[in-house]
Amino acid sequence: MHLGLIGLGIMGAPMARNLLKAGFPLTVATRTPGKAARFASEASSLGSVEAVETPSELASACDVVITMVTDSPDVVQVARGPSGIFAGARPKTVIIDMSTISPQITRDLAEEAASHGLQWLDAPVSGGQKGAIEGTLTIMVGGDAGALDRCRPVLAAMGKRISHFGPPGSGQSAKLCNQIMTAINLLSVCEAMVFGKKAGLDLGTLHEALTGGAANSWALEVLGKKMIERDFAPAFMVRLQQKDLRLVLDAASANRTPLPGAAMVHQLLAALEAEGHGDDGTQALVRLFERLAGL
Amino acid sequence: MHLGLIGLGIMGAPMARNLLKAGFPLTVATRTPGKAARFASEASSLGSVEAVETPSELASACDVVITMVTDSPDVVQVARGPSGIFAGARPKTVIIDMSTISPQITRDLAEEAASHGLQWLDAPVSGGQKGAIEGTLTIMVGGDAGALDRCRPVLAAMGKRISHFGPPGSGQSAKLCNQIMTAINLLSVCEAMVFGKKAGLDLGTLHEALTGGAANSWALEVLGKKMIERDFAPAFMVRLQQKDLRLVLDAASANRTPLPGAAMVHQLLAALEAEGHGDDGTQALVRLFERLAGL
Numbered sequence: 362m363h364l365g366l367i368g369l370g371i372m373g374a375p376m377a378r379n380l381l382k383a384g385f386p387l388t389v390a391t392r393t394p395g396k397a398a399r400f401a402s403e404a405s406s407l408g409s410v411e412a413v414e415t416p417s418e419l420a421s422a423c424d425v426v427i428t429m430v431t432d433s434p435d436v437v438q439v440a441r442g443p444s445g446i447f448a449g450a451r452p453k454t455v456i457i458d459m460s461t462i463s464p465q466i467t468r469d470l471a472e473e474a475a476s477h478g479l480q481w482l483d484a485p486v487s488g489g490q491k492g493a494i495e496g497t498l499t500i501m502v503g504g505d506a507g508a509l510d511r512c513r514p515v516l517a518a519m520g521k522r523i524s525h526f527g528p529p530g531s532g533q534s535a536k537l538c539n540q541i542m543t544a545i546n547l548l549s550v551c552e553a554m555v556f557g558k559k560a561g562l563d564l565g566t567l568h569e570a571l572t573g574g575a576a577n578s579w580a581l582e583v584l585g586k587k588m589i590e591r592d593f594a595p596a597f598m599v600r601l602q603q604k605d606l607r608l609v610l611d612a613a614s615a616n617r618t619p620l621p622g623a624a625m626v627h628q629l630l631a632a633l634e635a636e637g638h639g640d641d642g643t644q645a646l647v648r649l650f651e652r653l654a655g656l
Numbered sequence: 657m658h659l660g661l662i663g664l665g666i667m668g669a670p671m672a673r674n675l676l677k678a679g680f681p682l683t684v685a686t687r688t689p690g691k692a693a694r695f696a697s698e699a700s701s702l703g704s705v706e707a708v709e710t711p712s713e714l715a716s717a718c719d720v721v722i723t724m725v726t727d728s729p730d731v732v733q734v735a736r737g738p739s740g741i742f743a744g745a746r747p748k749t750v751i752i753d754m755s756t757i758s759p760q761i762t763r764d765l766a767e768e769a770a771s772h773g774l775q776w777l778d779a780p781v782s783g784g785q786k787g788a789i790e791g792t793l794t795i796m797v798g799g800d801a802g803a804l805d806r807c808r809p810v811l812a813a814m815g816k817r818i819s820h821f822g823p824p825g826s827g828q829s830a831k832l833c834n835q836i837m838t839a840i841n842l843l844s845v846c847e848a849m850v851f852g853k854k855a856g857l858d859l860g861t862l863h864e865a866l867t868g869g870a871a872n873s874w875a876l877e878v879l880g881k882k883m884i885e886r887d888f889a890p891a892f893m894v895r896l897q898q899k900d901l902r903l904v905l906d907a908a909s910a911n912r913t914p915l916p917g918a919a920m921v922h923q924l925l926a927a928l929e930a931e932g933h934g935d936d937g938t939q940a941l942v943r944l945f946e947r948l949a950g951l
Binding site: 464487488489492499501521522524525526527531534535537538539540541542543545546548549550552553554555556557559560561562563566567569570571573574575576577578579580581583597609612613616617618619620621622623625629650653654655 | 822834848913920
């Protein structure tokens with residue numbers, strides 16, 4: 362099975378390496394000129410890898426095409442148009458979009474793929490850069506069950522937990538549930554940390570006590586620890602959390618689902634962006650709370 | 657070391673049993689007439705236990721007095737007055753208040769205790785009824801370190817993680833941080849569940865996927881599961897979460913700490929109480945979200 366992968370960013374590059382380590386021949390392409398060729402040269406010791414210029418050229422050589430780019434317009438750009446995937450792909454090719462994008466645009470693209478005789482799976486991931494490197498991503502899949510079954514060995518090279526939700530777009534909807542929770546759980550840690558700091562508590566002792574009980578979360582364990590260590594380097598950037606919250610709130614608006622918590626976190630992160638902290642890690646939200654509390 | 661325990665509710669009764677199992681002679685009292693005598697009769701096979709009528713009578717027989725009642729006025733009632741702990745206790749008695757109450761009232765009571773030659777430790781717990789039964793509570797302690805050291809064997813009979821935060825009231829402040837997080841993490845699960853339901857996702861599959869990654873929390877694992885199973889029986893009642901959020905917001909107001917998330921959950925739970933669901937478990941908040949979303 363010859364694979365193609367478009368997008369070699371913080372997530373795509375380690376995922377590509379895991380595909381090579383699993384023995385799949387791989388063709389790569391990027392929208393940034395030269396990036397794919399550099400990756401192919403660096404990763405050549407891991408397996409059979411070559412770089413091409415365009416998504417259509419890539420698709421014409423592959424049985425399965427994976428996309429891992431930032432947002433809905435990026436996926437549309439690599440899929441459509443004269444040099445897009447749809448233009449080059451052979452019939453029965455499966456396209457696996459692992460980006461986090463709009464469920465509605467996913468449904469549109471899946472329909473368009475079908476009209477070309479192609480199959481579309483949405484398969485966004487959770488687990489971050491660490492999960493991508495270690496091959497332990499959680500993968501949330503929407504689309505045809507048969508296509509998923511054929512692609513399981515491919516996904517298993519990148520992730521541990523593979524969940525099938527149903528029709529096209531349902532994987533993206535599940536990922537947005539994940540993003541609602543990561544956003545609100547972040548708020549939870551910020552409020553506890555700033556309350557504790559104002560009350561004069563030692564935050565290391567607080568972290569140890571709270572992780573032991575009903576208050577615990579991944580956000581407390583990982584982001585809470587970074588807040589205490591004053592480590593605001595991005596594992597997940599504020600501006601990407603904001604992109605995902607825009608997808609959440611758009612889909613929620615279309616579905617008439619009030620989400621007061623997710624909406625509030627989106628507004629608070631907007632204040633952080635306005636201060637110029639869009640490229641910080643999301644844990645930097647605690648600094649906004651500290652300023653609001655006069656610390 | 658002769659112990660006394662005042663308050664034999666959903667938490668106090670299993671804690672008393674663990675003290676007896678650890679070999680401590682125990683005197684019990686309750687504000688509800690007859691409840692202490694019934695407990696002493698039922699628990700007599702576990703060790704040396706007797707019931708008395710008043711906190712002062714109890715305190716006169718004990719080296720360490722534990723209180724486990726609902727709210728600040730309840731602790732004030734059993735501590736002060738002609739039949740209160742302060743009236744009966746011998747000098748050097750340690751009073752351990754394991755209730756969740758106001759940090760400020762705790763500081764006042766600790767000062768008053770000192771004026772009687774007594775020591776006050778605030779030692780609220782996390783871990784719920786399950787933790788109380790299994791003796792695995794997390795215990796957050798404020799007060800004198802020497803008094804805590806003398807009482808460690810007592811606390812170790814009821815809990816696993818014992819954290820000392822500093823002066824009187826600091827254990828209560830840490831517990832309020834815990835309650836901020838349990839409240840906001842609950843909101844997080846509700847919004848993800850209702851978004852997923854409106855998007856047509858299978859909630860069991862969603863729960864399995866989300867617990868595997870960065871969205872995970874104790875609230876998702878335990879309360880999310882109950883929401884899916886439509887189990888709204890109380891492990892922690894809405895009205896007790898509300899009592900704790902009032903303590904949180906009062907202390908935050910005194911400290912000038914804005915907590916928009918905790919305040920919003922307090923308002924949403926008020927709507928649930930207005931509908932007559934104050935005695936449900938906090939996971940019933942998802943039903944309010946379902947109604948708001950037209951489900």
